[in-house]
Amino acid sequence: MNRPASLPFDTRPTSTRPVDTLITNAHVVVDRDAEYPGGWIALAGGRVAAVGHSHQAPPPAGRTIDAGGRLVTPGLVNTHHHMYQNLTRAYGPAINGSLFDWLTTLYPLWAGLDEENVYLSTYVGIVELLMGGCTTSSDHLYVHPRPGLIDAQVTASTELGFRFMATRGSMTRSVADGGLPPESVVQDHDTIMADAERLVGAHHDPAPGAMTRIALAPCSPFSVSEEIMVSSAEFAEKHDVRLHSHLAEDHDEDTYCLETYGCRPVEYFERVGWASDRAWVAHFIYPSDDEVARLASAGVGAAQCPSSNMMIGQGSMDAMRMRSMGLTVGLGCDGSASTDSASLWMETRNALLLGRLRNGPASMRARDALDMATRGSAACLGWDDEIGHLRPGACADLVVWETHPVALAGALVDPVEAWLRTGPSRAWHTLVAGRVLVEDGEPVAAALPEVLRRHRAAAAAMQNLL
Structure with a gap:
């Protein structure tokens, strides 16, 4: 498969250049060998612009999302x-x-x-x-x-x-x-x-x-x-x-x-x-x-x-x-x-x-x-240069995960193990190309109620229930 030799934008971290969205107060899993406890991740132009630790100053942002200590991973x-x-x-x-x-x-x-x-x-x-x-x-x-x-x-x-x-x-x-x-x-x-x-x-x-x-x-x-x-x-x-x-x-x-x-x-x-x-x-x-x-x-x-x-x-x-x-x-x-x-x-x-x-x-x-x-x-999918991780330059596809506090009670050491060992977990915020498509646990899809109505009718017809 042909892949681009380099990504066509500047991905150098900076604390002065504004970004579109900043997610703070999160345990950010950037890749299989890189995690930022209590960190932040900055998104610009549909890409990851920078990732930082809590002691590093993040860039200014048009929108800031406080993850409330939740786990952030690359989108699945x-x-x-x-x-x-x-x-x-x-x-x-x-x-x-x-x-x-x-x-x-x-x-x-x-x-x-x-x-x-x-x-x-x-x-x-x-x-x-x-x-x-x-x-x-x-x-x-x-x-x-x-x-x-x-x-x-x-x-x-x-x-x-x-x-x-x-x-x-x-x-x-x-x-x-x-x-x-x-x-x-x-x-x-x-x-x-x-x-x-x-x-x-x-x-x-x-x-x-x-x-x-x-x-x-x-x-x-x-x-x-x-x-x-x-x-x-x-x-x-x-x-x-x-x-x-x-x-x-x-x-x-x-x-x-x-x-x-x-x-x-x-x-x-x-x-x-x-x-x-x-x-x-x-x-x-x-x-x-x-x-x-x-x-x-x-x-x-x-x-x-x-x-x-x-x-x-x-x-x-x-x-x-x-x-x-x-x-x-x-x-x-x-x-x-x-x-x-x-x-x-x-x-x-x-x-x-x-x-x-x-x-x-x-x-x-x-x-x-x-x-x-x-x-x-x-x-x-032949797409691992751009998705599946959150290194600077990657597509801004990520998930802020929500697990009920009752399920997480006592899970104090390893948030990634707790994410799969407890649960169920759901996407609190899902972002694709930097756009929020699930917010506070609910899909951002105005047409969904009507689509569900039509889907029910189509399913009933296919199953010979009408």
């Missing part, structure tokens, strides 16, 4: 989601099946997707993420029964001021071709690639500070043809965009790939040209050690989705062990029915709990989980 980054699925949240007939059972139950409902309900589900999904401390998200929309669905997502993210990587998902292999989805939600190769070309031209911004980027995301080895995998990899190389897919999520996937392609999923992934540093995959639960090492060497990243994996009950990646093998690991919340909430705080906490459950209490700390949710996730 969501590497895997299916926002449209909040239209079928906690859908009864799908909640107790295997992955394949779940998909075959819901595909016929999702065949009703149109621009209106994709816009509504994306708007609601983004607001929910903001309330859980997420400031950047990818989204994997792979069901395309009608055109223009990604455009509707970009409209919603732009209206809200959210940093967004839309992935143009695809499925080409229907039930008639030996896949899982019905014919109504699959598309042919040429339609998919033409739309990818159009979307990158219309919405992808490769520049520093971008708010919208586009990636290509064929759904999974069992729902797309080998041709679309190869074409997507070639397109991504030509246009310098990223690649995303599900991989090694289920034992049924192993069986399918062996029967269909004559090899295991990771070998197939390599064969179609995806083993590169522009690709990240979701779940990656069942690779061998050799397969992990190969993809780590190639620069591939992986998204752990702790709540989804536990809800489906079919395993979760050994994230810390894979990190020790050199694999980049981020976090994702995944979509509804596999999990029905989109709180990145909860995913970060669940990643910590899963890691310790698997490998013992000394194997993972809160800061490891936070690093996965920030730096690790940003690296999966």
Whole structure:
């Protein structure tokens, strides 16, 4: 991936040059190796201008936010989601099946997707993420029964001021071709690639500070043809965009790939040209050690989705062990029915709990989980130069966290450990590009009540409840 050699602005700390916003009286986590207890952070022009300790004089500011001693972290980054699925949240007939059972139950409902309900589900999904401390998200929309669905997502993210990587998902292999989805939600190769070309031209911004980027995301080895995998990899190389897919999520996937392609999923992934540093995959639960090492060497990243994996009950990646093998690991919340909430705080906490459950209490700390949710996730998206940390010059994407004083009573030593060990925590203030999008625990979104009304009607229609 091409990245800017330097950031196009002056980031030298100063106590005289005014800034837009100053957050004071905070425990500021700047990066995995830099914290400022009782510190402050100054934001200007949508960037971090300076960070300082309590004894250092901050610059004058147009607005000052007193964090009240709260924890401030980089905004959490969501590497895997299916926002449209909040239209079928906690859908009864799908909640107790295997992955394949779940998909075959819901595909016929999702065949009703149109621009209106994709816009509504994306708007609601983004607001929910903001309330859980997420400031950047990818989204994997792979069901395309009608055109223009990604455009509707970009409209919603732009209206809200959210940093967004839309992935143009695809499925080409229907039930008639030996896949899982019905014919109504699959598309042919040429339609998919033409739309990818159009979307990158219309919405992808490769520049520093971008708010919208586009990636290509064929759904999974069992729902797309080998041709679309190869074409997507070639397109991504030509246009310098990223690649995303599900991989090694289920034992049924192993069986399918062996029967269909004559090899295991990771070998197939390599064969179609995806083993590169522009690709990240979701779940990656069942690779061998050799397969992990190969993809780590190639620069591939992986998204752990702790709540989804536990809800489906079919395993979760050994994230810390894979990190020790050199694999980049981020976090994702995944979509509804596999999990029905989109709180990145909860995913970060669940990643910590899963890691310790698997490998013992000394194997993972809160800061490891936070690093996965920030730096690790940003690296999966190829965006770790600008997001996932709060060093001067970074995008001004951050969260002031609120945990009730009752829950924090007695937690006097380590605010980062307390953030995940106590709780629940919520975003008190969420800022994206320096703009306050959650304030005093409430989303700053005037259209939200009307969007929720329309979303309820759309969900009822999709679930045949009207």
